[in-house]
Amino acid sequence: MLNCKQVTHLLSEMQERELQWRERLPLKLHLLMCAGCNNFRKQLDFLHRACREYAQGRSDSTPP
Amino acid sequence: MSVASNSSVSGNDPSQLLRDERFLMGLRRDMLRFAELQLRDPAAAEDMTQEALAAAVSGQARFSGRAALKTWVFAILKNKIADHLRQRRRIVDAASLAREAADEADFDEHLFDRKGFWRPDEHPDDWGNPESTFAQHQFWAVFEICLTQLPDNTARVFMMREFLGFDTAEICRELGIATSNCHVILHRARMGLRLCLDQRWFGSEG
Numbered sequence: 001m002l003n004c005k006q007v008t009h010l011l012s013e014m015q016e017r018e019l020q021w022r023e024r025l026p027l028k029l030h031l032l033m034c035a036g037c038n039n040f041r042k043q044l045d046f047l048h049r050a051c052r053e054y055a056q057g058r059s060d061s062t063p064p
Numbered sequence: 065m066s067v068a069s070n071s072s073v074s075g076n077d078p079s080q081l082l083r084d085e086r087f088l089m090g091l092r093r094d095m096l097r098f099a100e101l102q103l104r105d106p107a108a109a110e111d112m113t114q115e116a117l118a119a120a121v122s123g124q125a126r127f128s129g130r131a132a133l134k135t136w137v138f139a140i141l142k143n144k145i146a147d148h149l150r151q152r153r154r155i156v157d158a159a160s161l162a163r164e165a166a167d168e169a170d171f172d173e174h175l176f177d178r179k180g181f182w183r184p185d186e187h188p189d190d191w192g193n194p195e196s197t198f199a200q201h202q203f204w205a206v207f208e209i210c211l212t213q214l215p216d217n218t219a220r221v222f223m224m225r226e227f228l229g230f231d232t233a234e235i236c237r238e239l240g241i242a243t244s245n246c247h248v249i250l251h252r253a254r255m256g257l258r259l260c261l262d263q264r265w266f267g268s269e270g
Contacts, residue, residue, distance in 0.1 A: 003180030051226035059204035
């Protein structure tokens with residue numbers, strides 16, 4: 001049974017490498033039960049998207 | 065955006081779009097900041113911004129507006145930064161990188177209890193719809209502040225990964241460190257950025 005700390009590390013590593021099936025199942029089970037880690041997962045997704053937008057010149061320094 | 069500056073958007077030729085001085089200045093400023101964040105070398109950042117703009121003006125491509133042009137110019141800039149980083153040996157200082165990574169334990173201790181579960185006041189919140197956040201001008205200023213607050217080397221590795229699209233294996237190889245260390249560094253960068261945005265952006269909203 002994974003704890004939240006382990007889950008945050010796994011979720012972050014998912015952005016670097018494909019997880020093995022024996023890592024994926026306990027992760028899925030934990031996420032089914034844990035609202036905090038679910039939000040954390042969405043936050044990581046948010047960060048990834050924000051970086052992509054930023055690196056495409058999304059930030060706009062021109063005053064409106 | 066003023067009505068007057070709209071008139072020059074009629075042509076989709078980059079040299080024509082770039083003739084709008086106000087747009088060009090804003091674009092240059094954004095590019096410089098983006099390059100400086102990653103290079104920590106104002107002179108090199110200036111050179112690369114200049115080269116990318118020159119390439120854009122002489123390019124044959126056509127654009128359906130400023131946002132598309134900006135995306136394209138940023139793509140040129142990213143390529144230049146990536147080439148520069150690849151050519152330069154010792155992109156980051158391995159010793160201070162190790163020191164920065166060692167602090168990661170403290171991070172976890174702060175967030176999780178002894179059993180490794182979220183402490184009640186550290187429980188991650190729902191950040192809502194990303195698109196509506198990205199649409200807010202002020203968000204990007206906070207985002208930049210949070211990037212500059214990451215430890216230097218950690219930030220550099222993170223930006224190589226997330227901005228320039230280096231794959232993790234290449235970063236580890238360039239840095240001469242183990243893959244697991246690389247993962248720890250990237251994780252730490254995400255945790256730092258996440259905490260900073262949570263406090264400085266999402267915290268202030270709620």
